[in-house]
Structure formats: structure tokens, C-alpha cells
Amino acid sequence: MTNDAAAMPIAEYLAQGGKLTSPENVPPRYRGELLRLMSSFVDSELAGSAGFAAAINWAPGIKERIAASRITLEKADHAERVLDLMQGFGTDKALYNQAHDWAARVSRDDRIDPRRQGGDMRLSVFYYPLTGWTDAVVMNVLMGMATLHALTEMQRSSYQPLAEVMRDLLPRERRHMELGQEGLERLARSDRDGVRASVAYWMPRVAETFGPAQSERFEKQRGMGLRHTDNETLRQSWRAQAGSVLTALGLD
Amino acid sequence: MPRFHPLEVTEVRRETRDAVVVTLKPQDAGAFAFTQGQYLTFRREFDGEELRRSYSICAGLDEGCLRVGIKRVDGGAFSTWANEELKPGDMLEAMTPQGRFFTALDPATAKSYLGFAGGSGITPVLSIIKTVLSREPASTFTLVYANRQVGSIMFREELEDLKNTYLGRFSVVHILESEGQEIDLFTGRIDADKMEMLFRMWIDAETVDTAFICGPEPMMLTIADSLRKHGLSDDQIKFELFASSQPGRAKKRAVSQQAVNAANSCEVSVTLDGATRSFRMPKDGTSVLDAAIDHDMDAPYSCKAGVCSTCRAKVLEGEVEMEVNHALEDYEVRAGYVLSCQCIPLSDKLVLSYDE
Known part of the structure; x- marks a missing residue:
């Protein structure tokens, strides 16, 4: 870095x-715009971690308990990076860590505006509470796939x-989603109705996190090179991926 | 919050007509342990205003010293001062080393590195070259170095010495804009054609592990584009931007002479993305950010608690009070910057911009 006058x-x-x-x-x-993107990521990871902490004690076995602990830990670590x-x-x-109550949730049936709430920039999906192990696993798989789309975009x-931090985080976030998928395969056999109900609850809420199909903010951020693929394209890609995972488990 | 530490200037060496190399001795040596390719941010007052300038470290990790290269920029207060007045024994203030223009070192590895430097963009690249040659005995480095003319080449002799010290592991391709050399390749600017020639004659793209680029923006774009075309992925290409967004001289803060009176509303004019909107807002403790959002302006914000600094804006006219500020430093506040989420108008007229 030399502080020469910019050449263009x-x-x-x-x-x-x-x-x-x-x-x-x-x-x-x-x-x-950059700080906005980063704080939305940080807030979502912190809120995601705080929400998932409860899943540790819902875990039906030691492997699941470890998986839930790991997700809780690593999401906080990703926020810190x-x-x-x-x-x-x-x-x-x-x-910053003390600025908001990251574990705060609305009630299960509330509908909240997917646009940012107050000063807490977490994605709206992280305002909804988890109800138990099956619900936590389903949310983790569906939102995990959405997170991978968002991270791929940010890298x-x-x-x-x-971009460099995102490249480091991507494999670990992918692992979180895969841990969820392993859990989901078991639950697809043992708690089919529970899984179906949770999928129905979370699908629209996760879909909202991609933002509006037409977005001035996206255009602005694309001009700055902070974004590349539009919200709707990312959402459709996620929907297709989620659909194929659910179909493979006979859950559609 | 970043902190500044005192450093003593122990040597000022003239490198070219327009550039000096400054050796520094920090009082707190531990705070200035650096990674190759990092930079230091200095601060100094000029005519009562604080200027901050960042310069890359040009020393390698194993040289046992801290050294930066400072090229004089036309009209640049700090670089001109450093080139004309700075002398051994002077004290400077700098923040601890920052920046991510490096890759992790591994003595067991045999990597092939490629570096592109334009003019004083050589400084961080030189630090990387010296470090990888000494710390990774099996790695090689090829430097493509663009300059106007022979006289403006920084570290020319040092690079020659490195070639001799690390025989066969380090090579330099000089490209000079205005002095004709024997072969076409070495004359002119680095453009797409020149990159093609380099790949044909000098560089085997397939073997390159990492490429470092530091220079003027158009040069970096051309090089990165060409590297991608030859199969390098984004995570193999490391940029270090040459320029700073800070203007050469900090401008004086415009403060309205108009007395603050007791009217209970304020005429606010807010500029965002080049568009200015005016509205009246009550002086009832509402923040300027909230008022702007209420008037459908897409102003940036995040924490709304005075912590994150996303909502930073500059007051161009009028007076405000910031209720909480955990994010802006004193010099930013003196320059007129505010956290708009914490900003309550005091005057009857307020002009604020998110674009400066």
C-alpha cells in the first residue's frame, strides 16, 4: 500500500x-454496504448459534449431542472471524456481542417482516423458535443449504x-449441513410426520431469507462487486437442492 | 480500537529520486511483529489536521528490522514530508502491522510464486519475496516488475542481490514504459498482449501456486483477468490495492456559524448515493438515521447502538450531538464524521452526507 493517487x-x-x-x-x-452485509452475517451466525444451543439437550444420542455442540460452537466462531x-x-x-440478545425469539406463530428488525440484523428466519430435535434438524438442513448459497456468493x-474468510468457512458450514442431513435420514424413518410438519413450517421462512426478487440493494451491491447472483436465482437454486434432498428421502 | 505506538526513525535511505526507505525502531518491539506483505498506518498532524497514511513494509521476516518504502506523491503532504524532511532520530506514530496480503509459510513446501508489481507496488511484494526465499528453501519466485524508466525502479540493487543469493530460485522480468529495450516484451505497459507473451515465454501458468499483484488499478485488473484465463482461480490471486480512498489532504470541517437556537425542529438535508433529500425532523431525541429511514432513504445501518460504525456519515453543516460513540475515533469525529444512529440535531439546519 502506498497511497498513490488512484489511477482509475x-x-x-x-x-x-x-x-x-x-x-x-x-x-x-x-x-x-459492506459493513451491512458483514453484520447481517455476524448477527445471523450469533443468533443461529444461540438458538441451536438448546438442541444440544434435545439430542437423542451422544453423536447427535456432539454434532449439535459443534454447530453451536463453530457458528459463534464464524461470527467472530x-x-x-x-x-x-x-x-x-x-x-457488539452484548448489543443484542441473540437468543431472543418471537413466538412460533408470529409472522415477522423479512426485512431487518431494528438494530439486530439477523435474517428473519433466526427470529423463529425451534420446538425440538426434529424441528432443529430440519431447520438446520434447509437453512444450512441456504447458508451455503449465501457463502458461495460472498466468497x-x-x-x-x-472473500478469504468465506472460503475458509465454507467447508465447515457444509459439514454442519451434512451433519443435519445425516440426522434427517434417520428421522425420515422414525418421525416422518414430525419432519413433514417442520419442513412445511421452515420452507417458506428460509425462502424469505434470500430477499425480494427485485431488489435495489442487490443492484447497488452488484455495482460494487459485493454481490453477483440475484436473490431469485439463488432462491431457485436452493429450492431445487432442497427439493432433491427431500425427494430422495421420500418426504416431498 | 486501533492504537498508535511510537517508533524512532533510525535510517532514511534515498532509494530513487522520488522514494525513501525508512527504517524504524518501535519502542514496543513485540507490538510490531509483522507478517510479510503487511503495512503500517502512520498519523501526523499537518496544519493542525491529522492525516493518516499507510505504507507497506518492505523488509523480510528474517531481516530483523522494520522498514517501509515511501514514494513521494504529487501534492501528498505525508509522502512529501517523509521524502524531504524526515531524518534519523525523528519519532513517528503508527498502528501495529495490518493487512492480509500474504499466504501461510511452510518450510517443507516447494511452491511456485508469481509476483506482479507496478512502481512502488513493489514494497509489499519485496517483503514477500525475501521471506519466502528464506523460509521456504524449495520454493521459487518470479517477479514481473513494471516501471516508467530505469531511474524510477525501487530496490533495483536489492533485487539483483537476491538473484545472486538465491541462484535459480528467483527471477525478475523488468518492464519499462519509456525506455526501449532489446526485446519488445520488456517495453511498454503491462497489457493483455504483454501478458500473453509472458505466458508464452516466461511463465508456466499451470505450475503457479499463488500470484501476488500490487500496482495501479488498471494494471491489476489486466493481470488478474489474464491469470484467470490461464486457469488460476480467485483464491490463487492475491490483490493489494495501491491507492487509498482518503484524499491527499483532509478538508476542513464546514461548521455553520449560525447560532443554535431553541426551535424544536430541524431542516435536514441528507445525501446518499449522489441524491439529496430534504425534510424537517423534530428535535425530540430522534436520530438522524431514523428520520432518514422514515423518509424512505435507504441509509446504511446495522447495530443502532453506536458500536458497529455501519451508519457513519459526515456532517457538512450544522451541529449535532452523538449520544454514544464506541466506533469512531477522535480524528474522525474532528473531521465531522458521526454515527448517524446516535446523532441528534442541535442546530436548526443540518447537512449530512453518507457519500463522503
């Missing part, structure tokens, strides 16, 4: 696939440090 406008550089590399070289509006990047922009890491981010 940063917007043009980004539009052509350029990468930004540190808090020192992001322009103001890019900074705002992105929070570390935010710290470079001035975010107070210690206070192309024009903010290189974020």
Missing part, C-alpha cells in the same frame, strides 16, 4: 472485477479479506 475511479475498478483489500481503501458508500474484519473498520467487538466478494 474506484467504481470503474470495482465494475471490472477489481478487489479492495483493506479498510483504508474502501469508499464511504461501499463501506456502509467476520467480526474481526469489522473491527478493522472501528467496530467495538466486545460491545466472490470484491472485499478480498471477506
Whole structure:
């Protein structure tokens, strides 16, 4: 880094696939959108981890207990890795963790606006409570697949440090989803009705997390190289993947 | 919150007509342990205003010293001062090393690295070159180094010495813009054609593990594009952006002389993505961010607790009070930046921008 005058406008550089590399070289509006994306990720991981903690004690066996513990632990770790990047922009890491009650949930039948709630930027799906082991496993599989789509999108981010963190997280988040899938295969035999009911509950709520099909924010972030694939394309891709997993288990 | 530490200047070596290499001795050596390719952010006051500038470390991990290269930029206050006035014995203040322009070292590995540097973009790349050659005895490094002319090549002799020290493991291809060399390849700018020639004659893309690029933006785009076409994936290409978004000189904060009076509403004008919207908002403790959102502006925010800094904006006119600030530093506040989620208007007129 040398602080030479920019040789081309940063917007043009980004539009052509350029990468930004540190808090020192992001322009103001890019900074705002980037921090927004990162804090939504951090809040979702923290809320996801807090919600999944209960599943540890619902786990029917030791293997499941370990899997649930691991997911709870690693989601908090993933939040911290992105929070570390935010710290470079001035975010107070210690206070950030205390800013919201990550375990807070609405009641099961409430409907909440999928747009962000107040200052807590978690995805709306993380406001709904889990009801038990089957429910936790189903949510983890469906949301896990959605998370993989989101992470795959973010590993192309024009903010290189974020893209790199996402590349590191992707295999672990994939493992979380696979752990869920293993659990789901067993439950598909032992608690078929429970699984069906949970799938019906979570499918629309997870689908919402991709955001509106037409989104000005997406266009803005695409211009900055922070996003690449539109919400609806990601949602359809997730839907197809979820459909094939459920079909394979005879659950559709 | 990042902290600044004092460092003593122990040597200022003139590298080229426009560049110096500054050796530094931190008082707290432990705080300045660095990774190859990282940079230091300095701060200094010029005419009563704090400027912050980042310069890459050019020393390798095994040189036992901390050294940065500073090229003078036209109109740049800090770089001009460093080139013309900085001398041994002076004290500087810098934050601990930052940046992620590196890959993990592994002495057992035999990797093939490729580096592209334009002008003073060589500084972090030199740190990486020296470090991998010394720490990974089986790895090789090819540097493609673009400059205007021979006289402006930074670290020319040091690179020659490295070639001799690490015979067969390090090679340099110099590309000079304005001085004709024997072969076409070595003259002009790095463009797509030149990259094709490099791949035909010098670089075997298939064997490259990681490529590092630091230089002007158009050069980085051209190179990255060409590397991708030759099969390198994004995670094999490491960028370090040359420029900073900070302007050469911090501008004075515009403060309205208009006295604060007791009216209970404020005329606010907010600029976001180039568009300005004006509205009246009550002075009842409502934050400027909430008022902007109420007026359908898509202003950036996240925590709404004064912690994350997503909602940072700049006050161009008028006065505000920030209820809580855990994210902005003093110099940002002095420059007029506020956390709009914590920002209550005091004056009757307020002009605020998210674009600066």
C-alpha cells in the first residue's frame, strides 16, 4: 500500500472485477454496504448459534449431542472471524456481542417482516423458535443449504479479506449441513410426520431469507462487486437442492 | 480500537529520486511483529489536521528490522514530508502491522510464486519475496516488475542481490514504459498482449501456486483477468490495492456559524448515493438515521447502538450531538464524521452526507 493517487475511479475498478483489500481503501458508500452485509452475517451466525444451543439437550444420542455442540460452537466462531474484519473498520467487538440478545425469539406463530428488525440484523428466519430435535434438524438442513448459497456468493466478494474468510468457512458450514442431513435420514424413518410438519413450517421462512426478487440493494451491491447472483436465482437454486434432498428421502 | 505506538526513525535511505526507505525502531518491539506483505498506518498532524497514511513494509521476516518504502506523491503532504524532511532520530506514530496480503509459510513446501508489481507496488511484494526465499528453501519466485524508466525502479540493487543469493530460485522480468529495450516484451505497459507473451515465454501458468499483484488499478485488473484465463482461480490471486480512498489532504470541517437556537425542529438535508433529500425532523431525541429511514432513504445501518460504525456519515453543516460513540475515533469525529444512529440535531439546519 502506498497511497498513490488512484489511477482509475474506484467504481470503474470495482465494475471490472477489481478487489479492495483493506479498510483504508474502501469508499464511504461501499463501506456502509459492506459493513451491512458483514453484520447481517455476524448477527445471523450469533443468533443461529444461540438458538441451536438448546438442541444440544434435545439430542437423542451422544453423536447427535456432539454434532449439535459443534454447530453451536463453530457458528459463534464464524461470527467472530467476520467480526474481526469489522473491527478493522472501528467496530467495538466486545460491545457488539452484548448489543443484542441473540437468543431472543418471537413466538412460533408470529409472522415477522423479512426485512431487518431494528438494530439486530439477523435474517428473519433466526427470529423463529425451534420446538425440538426434529424441528432443529430440519431447520438446520434447509437453512444450512441456504447458508451455503449465501457463502458461495460472498466468497466472490470484491472485499478480498471477506472473500478469504468465506472460503475458509465454507467447508465447515457444509459439514454442519451434512451433519443435519445425516440426522434427517434417520428421522425420515422414525418421525416422518414430525419432519413433514417442520419442513412445511421452515420452507417458506428460509425462502424469505434470500430477499425480494427485485431488489435495489442487490443492484447497488452488484455495482460494487459485493454481490453477483440475484436473490431469485439463488432462491431457485436452493429450492431445487432442497427439493432433491427431500425427494430422495421420500418426504416431498 | 486501533492504537498508535511510537517508533524512532533510525535510517532514511534515498532509494530513487522520488522514494525513501525508512527504517524504524518501535519502542514496543513485540507490538510490531509483522507478517510479510503487511503495512503500517502512520498519523501526523499537518496544519493542525491529522492525516493518516499507510505504507507497506518492505523488509523480510528474517531481516530483523522494520522498514517501509515511501514514494513521494504529487501534492501528498505525508509522502512529501517523509521524502524531504524526515531524518534519523525523528519519532513517528503508527498502528501495529495490518493487512492480509500474504499466504501461510511452510518450510517443507516447494511452491511456485508469481509476483506482479507496478512502481512502488513493489514494497509489499519485496517483503514477500525475501521471506519466502528464506523460509521456504524449495520454493521459487518470479517477479514481473513494471516501471516508467530505469531511474524510477525501487530496490533495483536489492533485487539483483537476491538473484545472486538465491541462484535459480528467483527471477525478475523488468518492464519499462519509456525506455526501449532489446526485446519488445520488456517495453511498454503491462497489457493483455504483454501478458500473453509472458505466458508464452516466461511463465508456466499451470505450475503457479499463488500470484501476488500490487500496482495501479488498471494494471491489476489486466493481470488478474489474464491469470484467470490461464486457469488460476480467485483464491490463487492475491490483490493489494495501491491507492487509498482518503484524499491527499483532509478538508476542513464546514461548521455553520449560525447560532443554535431553541426551535424544536430541524431542516435536514441528507445525501446518499449522489441524491439529496430534504425534510424537517423534530428535535425530540430522534436520530438522524431514523428520520432518514422514515423518509424512505435507504441509509446504511446495522447495530443502532453506536458500536458497529455501519451508519457513519459526515456532517457538512450544522451541529449535532452523538449520544454514544464506541466506533469512531477522535480524528474522525474532528473531521465531522458521526454515527448517524446516535446523532441528534442541535442546530436548526443540518447537512449530512453518507457519500463522503
